[in-house]
Amino acid sequence: MSxxxxxxxxxxxxxxxxxxxxxxxxxxxxxxxxxxxxxxxxDWLSRPFLLGLAxxxxxxxxIAAIVMTSGGNDSSTVKQIEAMNENLPVELxxxxxxxxxxxxxxxxxxxxxxCPFCLKYTASQEGVLIEEYVKTGKLQIIYNHLPLLGVESAxxxxxxxxxxxxxxxWQYHDELFLIQAKAGQIENEKxxxxxxxxxxxxxxxxQLGLDRTKFDTCYDGKEHLDLVNNQxxxxxxxxxxxxxxxxINGSPLGSGAPATVDDWRKVLDQLYTQVTASPTAAxxxxxAAAATPKPTTSPAAATTPAATATKAP
Numbered sequence: 001m002s003x004x005x006x007x008x009x010x011x012x013x014x015x016x017x018x019x020x021x022x023x024x025x026x027x028x029x030x031x032x033x034x035x036x037x038x039x040x041x042x043d044w045l046s047r048p049f050l051l052g053l054a055x056x057x058x059x060x061x062x063i064a065a066i067v068m069t070s071g072g073n074d075s076s077t078v079k080q081i082e083a084m085n086e087n088l089p090v091e092l093x094x095x096x097x098x099x100x101x102x103x104x105x106x107x108x109x110x111x112x113x114x115c116p117f118c119l120k121y122t123a124s125q126e127g128v129l130i131e132e133y134v135k136t137g138k139l140q141i142i143y144n145h146l147p148l149l150g151v152e153s154a155x156x157x158x159x160x161x162x163x164x165x166x167x168x169x170w171q172y173h174d175e176l177f178l179i180q181a182k183a184g185q186i187e188n189e190k191x192x193x194x195x196x197x198x199x200x201x202x203x204x205x206x207q208l209g210l211d212r213t214k215f216d217t218c219y220d221g222k223e224h225l226d227l228v229n230n231q232x233x234x235x236x237x238x239x240x241x242x243x244x245x246x247x248i249n250g251s252p253l254g255s256g257a258p259a260t261v262d263d264w265r266k267v268l269d270q271l272y273t274q275v276t277a278s279p280t281a282a283x284x285x286x287x288a289a290a291a292t293p294k295p296t297t298s299p300a301a302a303t304t305p306a307a308t309a310t311k312a313p
Contacts, residue, residue, distance in 0.1 A: 077123040077181040084127035085174040089135055095164045098130065099140030104275045105268060107139055110146040110235045110245040113156035113176045113196065116186045118244045122177050128261045129268075138272050143173065144231045146243050152196035157228045159201040162218035166210050175204055249275070 092099050107129070111118040126141070133139035145161075147153035156176055163172035179195055194200070198219075205215040218224070235245060238252045246253045248271060258264040 074181055074184055074186055077119065077186060078178065080123040080127060081174055081178045081181055084123075084130065085171065085178070087127075087131065088170055088174065089130065090170070092134060093167065093170045095167075096143040096161070096169050097140055098143075098170055099134040100137050101140065103134075103137055103140040105133070105139045105272055106142060106247075106249050108142045108144055108247040108250075110144050110231070110240050110243060112145075112147050112149050112153045112243045113160070113173075114147075114149040114153045114180070114185075114191055115243040116180075116189045119177050119180050119185055121244050123181065125258075125261050125264060129264060132265070133268055139268065143169070144235065145228045146232055146235045146240065146245065147228065148243060150192040152192045152194075154228065155198065155201060156196045158222060158224055159196075159205070159215075159219055161224035161227060162215050163205065163208070163210060165218060166214065168208050168210055171208050172204065175208065 089098070094101075111122075129139065129141065134141060145157040147157045160169055160172050160176065163169050176196070183190070183195060201219065202212070202216060206212055235241075238245075238247065239254065240252060244257075246257050248267070253267075258267055
């Protein structure tokens with residue numbers, strides 16, 4: 001074979017070898033020319049993925065912080081209070097009393113508008129009592145103030161009494177508890193965080209159509225401060241140191257206060273039977289009456305117009 005033929009044969013061999021060699025896929029190689037782990041699967045430790053993961057974690061953290069701060073919304077409690085407000089028998093409202101004056105049973109409540117237990121009672125039990133006992137003429141509910149949880153509790157008490165002056169106490173009462181329900185007060189109690197600031201209490205009066213001039217004069221002048229203080233002292237004299245606290249026909253329920261709607265039905269039905277059969281025996285047959293001395297002045301009297309106008313000694 002001549003030199004020229006040898007060179008031609010070598011050129012053909014080289015060209016054929018190049019055609020058979022697989023192409024280099026540079027896009028499938030990782031840093032440093034090394035193939036990626038996992039047989040070509042995505043690189044979970046790549047910089048873009050880590051940055052995206054960090055962003056998701058930050059967003060979730062912000063959402064969790066907002067939920068923890070706000071306390072969440074107890075939708076069932078909100079719906080219960082809204083339903084109670086819609087079905088409120090306004091024709092039976094007089095000041096802080098709800099029900100007929102000649103009702104044989106008088107339920108006096110001592111509450112704090114910031115109290116989560118008061119909120120729970122109002123939402124899950126009070127509405128049923130209004131429907132089954134107040135509207136049927138068996139029961140009159142009388143709201144008294146026991147603001148134990150701070151300045152906003154006292155502010156709400158004074159504001160609600162100013163609303164009572166314009167025959168809107170029970171509407172104002174429902175709205176105050178509705179604010180707490182929407183803020184998730186039952187599951188995540190918060191006190192004095194601005195829900196019952198002066199401005200918000202006055203705005204609520206406007207929302208309910210109250211005369212703002214009269215309301216503001218009443219509220220800013222603390223016209224019902226003596227009344228609220230007197231009710232606190234009366235509660236103490238009955239041994240009521242927490243909220244909600246209850247009296248039935250002037251006698252405290254104490255630790256035996258009903259915990260459920262069915263418990264309330266048992267107590268009220270029994271007392272109603274007793275008082276209608278023998279009215280003079282009503283006080284002596286009230287639960288806890290025998291164990292707790294009865295003061296000479298009934299707390300129920302503190303809600304009458306005469307008591308409202310009387311200044312504390």
